[in-house]
Amino acid sequence: MDDLTVGGPEYIVDRDIAEVTSTSANLSLCLNVEKCEIVHRHGTVIKSAVLGSFTPVTPDDAMLLGAPLLPGKKLDITLDMCCSTLSRAVSRLSHIEAYEALVSLRSCFCAPKIQHILRCHGHQALTTFDDRKSGLKLVTNCDLSDLQWLIQAW
DSSP states (O other): OOOOOOOSSHHHHHHHHHHHHHHHHHTTOOOOGGGOEEEOOTTOOOOOHHHHTSEEEOGGGOEETTEESSSSHHHHHHHHHHHHHHHHHHHHHTTSOHHHHHHHHHHSTTHHHHHHHHHHHTOTTHHHHHOOHHHHHHHHTOOOOHHHHHHSOO
16 A cells, blocks of 8 residues: 545544554554655644654645645646646657557646646636647647547547
């Protein structure tokens, strides 16, 4: 097990962490406290010694599996990084066969992650990302009509 998310009031989270720790010991696993984070509002006092040893993260900076939990500065930074990666990938994908490039573009290179993040948050950059017609033209070396663009299955 690599990632675990637990939520709720402090006493419940503390109890759940104790359960995970005791159960994982039977499986020869251990909780890496140095990598553990606790998301709470700034100024909240954590009473539990175990939870107090976790790295504090404010809700605005919280990430879950690489995606920001809330819209704001962290979301903008994450989207900029993903768009940069996607742009670099599109420019390089034009050098391989069109089918392989299209499959790679559709399933890799941050495209699904960007779409998911933008649609979950209703971000203003969604319209910019949806204007990816030129990247698809470059990768496939095909000029798509407006109708083809509308009915293509992303």
